[in-house]
Amino acid sequence: MSATEAARVGPFVHSVLGRRDYAIISGIVEPNTRVLDVGCGDGELLEWLAEHKGVDARGVEIIGSKVQRAIARGVSVYQGDIEQGFADYPDQAFDYVILSQTLQETRQPLKVLNEMLRVGRYAIVAFPNFGHWSVRWSHLWTGRAPKTKLFPHDWYDSPNIHFLTVHDFETLAAKEHWTVERGIFLAGNRQVSLMPNLLAETAVFLVHR
Amino acid sequence: MIVETQSARFDSISLDCGAVLAPVEVAYETYGELNSARTNAILIEHAFSGDAHAAGISHDGGKPGWWDNMIGPGKAFDTNKYFVICANVLGGCKGTTGPQSINPATGAPYAMQFPVITMSDVVRLQKMLVEHLGITRLLSVAGGSMGGMQALEWAVAFPDAIASAIPIATTARHSAQQIAFNEVGRQAIMADLDWNQGNYYGTKPPARGLAVARMVGHITYMSDDSMREKFGRRFQDKDEALPDFSKVFEVESYLRYRGSQFVDRFDANSYLYITKAMDFFDIANGHGSLAAALERATARFLVLSFTSDWLYPTYQSLEIVSALRGRNRDVAFCELPSNYGHDAFLVDVGEQTELVRGFLASTLRSKP
Incomplete structure (x- = not known):
C-alpha cells in the first residue's frame, strides 16, 4: 500500500517523507494539478508531488539555504516572505495552495488565508492544534505558557505567534463563508474522528470559497 | 579539455538601427556532444568583456576559459551531459565582427563607422549561429551580467527556441547609476587623445583611457568587503x-x-x-512594459542574484521575477550569500553550481 492510499483509508496514517501531515496532503492533492506550497522548506513535499502525482510544483520559502536545496532538487522555489509571497500571482493561478505548519507563525493569518484562496481554488492548511488536551493540561497545571511535545518552545523563543485550535479554524471558516471540504485530524500516526479539538495534535483542512 | 575557437560566416544581418552588416562573422566554441535528438544544447552568454572561450584550455595560449569553473565534465554545465556553446558577441573584438573588423566598403577597419548595435542584434546573430549548428531548440540559455540580459532577450525574442533561461546578477534594464558608470568609462576612452575619433588602428591605441575605464569597471565588480579583505590599506612596499x-x-x-x-x-x-x-537594453522595448515583454516568455527561469552585488542589485532581479510570477511563469529565484560583489557569479560558484545543476536536470526531465 502506498503512503497516499494509506492516508486515504486511515485510521492508521503512514507518513510521507517522515511527516504525517504530508501523508494527508499528498492524499488530498489530485494528480496533474498546479500546486503552490507556501513555506515549502527544502521543497521535499513538492518534489514528491511532482514525481508521484505529476503536479506542476512551485514554492515560496524565506530561508535562503532551504531555497537553495529546493532549487538544487529541481523544484521552482521563490525566495521571499510568505505574507508578500502571493502578491504577484494572478487570481486562481493554482489548484491547491498548501500551508503546512506555518499558519501559527504568520503575523496576519487571515490575510494569508484570503490570499491562498485568491491565488488557489483550494487551500490546504495544516497546523498544530492548540486545543489538544496536553496543551490545556500543561497550561492549567503549571500556570505558565504551555510547553508540550507539540509546542516545545519557551514562550520567549517560540516561532508561534498565534495559537489556534480546531474549533477556532472552523469558526473562522464559517465566519468567512469558506466551505470546509475536508477536515482530517491526527494524533501520532492515528486519525482522530471523535472530539478532534481535544484529541488531535495536528489538523489538516481542505477549504475553498 | 583543449579547445579551439571556431568561426561561422553569414552573408548579412539586418540591425535594429536600420543598417545591414555584410558579411558577418561569429567566433564560438563548443564543449561536449550534441545528442541525436538535439535536445541537450545550452548557450552560454558572456559578460561585457568576455569572449567565446568560456571553458577548457585554449589550444594556443593555454588559457582557461572565463567560466571554466562552471563548464566542464561534472561541473554545473556538465559537458558529459550537455552540448555547450559560447559565442563572442556582435561588436566584440575576439573574432566576431566588430569595430576593428574590415569594412568591405572601404577596405579599412569600421572604427566609428560601425553601426550601433543592440542586445537584440547580438541575440539574433546567436540565433543564426545556433541554427547553423543544427539546433532548433536550446535546453537553456545562461549568463551573468550582460550575459543575463542576452538570456532575457532570448526568452522574449525566441520563446519557442529555448526551454529555460538562467539570468544571473543581471537586470531587465540599466539604472541611471549603471549607465553613469558606463559613461565614465566611455568618456575616459574618448578623452584620450590617442583615441582619435576611433581611428587608431595601425597606430597607438587609447591605452590610458581604456585602462582608466577598466579601473572604474573593476571597482564596480567588487564589494566594499571584498576590497577591504583583499587590499585593506596596505601599501605596495612595506x-x-x-x-x-x-x-x-x-x-x-x-x-x-x-x-x-x-x-x-x-x-x-x-x-x-x-x-x-547594454545601456540601450530594456526588455520592455517594443512591448510596452516589462510584464508584457515577459508574458511572451514561456521558458522556465532560474534567476540568481548575490547579496553584495551593488552594481546589479537584487531588486533588479526581483523586478524580473515579480513580472514572471505575475504571468504565472515557472520561475525559481534565490539571492545567494557572497562577499565578492558583482564578480560573485564568476568566482563564488559553489552554491551557484548546485542550483544550476538541479535546475538543468529538472528542465531536461520535464521538457525533453
Whole structure:
C-alpha cells in the first residue's frame, strides 16, 4: 500500500517523507494539478508531488539555504516572505495552495488565508492544534505558557505567534463563508474522528470559497 | 579539455538601427556532444568583456576559459551531459565582427563607422549561429551580467527556441547609476587623445583611457568587503617612511595592473559600442512594459542574484521575477550569500553550481 492510499483509508496514517501531515496532503492533492506550497522548506513535499502525482510544483520559502536545496532538487522555489509571497500571482493561478505548519507563525493569518484562496481554488492548511488536551493540561497545571511535545518552545523563543485550535479554524471558516471540504485530524500516526479539538495534535483542512 | 575557437560566416544581418552588416562573422566554441535528438544544447552568454572561450584550455595560449569553473565534465554545465556553446558577441573584438573588423566598403577597419548595435542584434546573430549548428531548440540559455540580459532577450525574442533561461546578477534594464558608470568609462576612452575619433588602428591605441575605464569597471565588480579583505590599506612596499606621493596602496597597484592588462586584450571602440548596447537594453522595448515583454516568455527561469552585488542589485532581479510570477511563469529565484560583489557569479560558484545543476536536470526531465 502506498503512503497516499494509506492516508486515504486511515485510521492508521503512514507518513510521507517522515511527516504525517504530508501523508494527508499528498492524499488530498489530485494528480496533474498546479500546486503552490507556501513555506515549502527544502521543497521535499513538492518534489514528491511532482514525481508521484505529476503536479506542476512551485514554492515560496524565506530561508535562503532551504531555497537553495529546493532549487538544487529541481523544484521552482521563490525566495521571499510568505505574507508578500502571493502578491504577484494572478487570481486562481493554482489548484491547491498548501500551508503546512506555518499558519501559527504568520503575523496576519487571515490575510494569508484570503490570499491562498485568491491565488488557489483550494487551500490546504495544516497546523498544530492548540486545543489538544496536553496543551490545556500543561497550561492549567503549571500556570505558565504551555510547553508540550507539540509546542516545545519557551514562550520567549517560540516561532508561534498565534495559537489556534480546531474549533477556532472552523469558526473562522464559517465566519468567512469558506466551505470546509475536508477536515482530517491526527494524533501520532492515528486519525482522530471523535472530539478532534481535544484529541488531535495536528489538523489538516481542505477549504475553498 | 583543449579547445579551439571556431568561426561561422553569414552573408548579412539586418540591425535594429536600420543598417545591414555584410558579411558577418561569429567566433564560438563548443564543449561536449550534441545528442541525436538535439535536445541537450545550452548557450552560454558572456559578460561585457568576455569572449567565446568560456571553458577548457585554449589550444594556443593555454588559457582557461572565463567560466571554466562552471563548464566542464561534472561541473554545473556538465559537458558529459550537455552540448555547450559560447559565442563572442556582435561588436566584440575576439573574432566576431566588430569595430576593428574590415569594412568591405572601404577596405579599412569600421572604427566609428560601425553601426550601433543592440542586445537584440547580438541575440539574433546567436540565433543564426545556433541554427547553423543544427539546433532548433536550446535546453537553456545562461549568463551573468550582460550575459543575463542576452538570456532575457532570448526568452522574449525566441520563446519557442529555448526551454529555460538562467539570468544571473543581471537586470531587465540599466539604472541611471549603471549607465553613469558606463559613461565614465566611455568618456575616459574618448578623452584620450590617442583615441582619435576611433581611428587608431595601425597606430597607438587609447591605452590610458581604456585602462582608466577598466579601473572604474573593476571597482564596480567588487564589494566594499571584498576590497577591504583583499587590499585593506596596505601599501605596495612595506617601508614606513614619511608620506610620499610615490607610495602606492595595494588597491591602486591592483587596479593599474588590471587596467594595463585589459589594454592588451580589448578594443576601445568595442568598449564604446558594447557598453552603449547594454545601456540601450530594456526588455520592455517594443512591448510596452516589462510584464508584457515577459508574458511572451514561456521558458522556465532560474534567476540568481548575490547579496553584495551593488552594481546589479537584487531588486533588479526581483523586478524580473515579480513580472514572471505575475504571468504565472515557472520561475525559481534565490539571492545567494557572497562577499565578492558583482564578480560573485564568476568566482563564488559553489552554491551557484548546485542550483544550476538541479535546475538543468529538472528542465531536461520535464521538457525533453
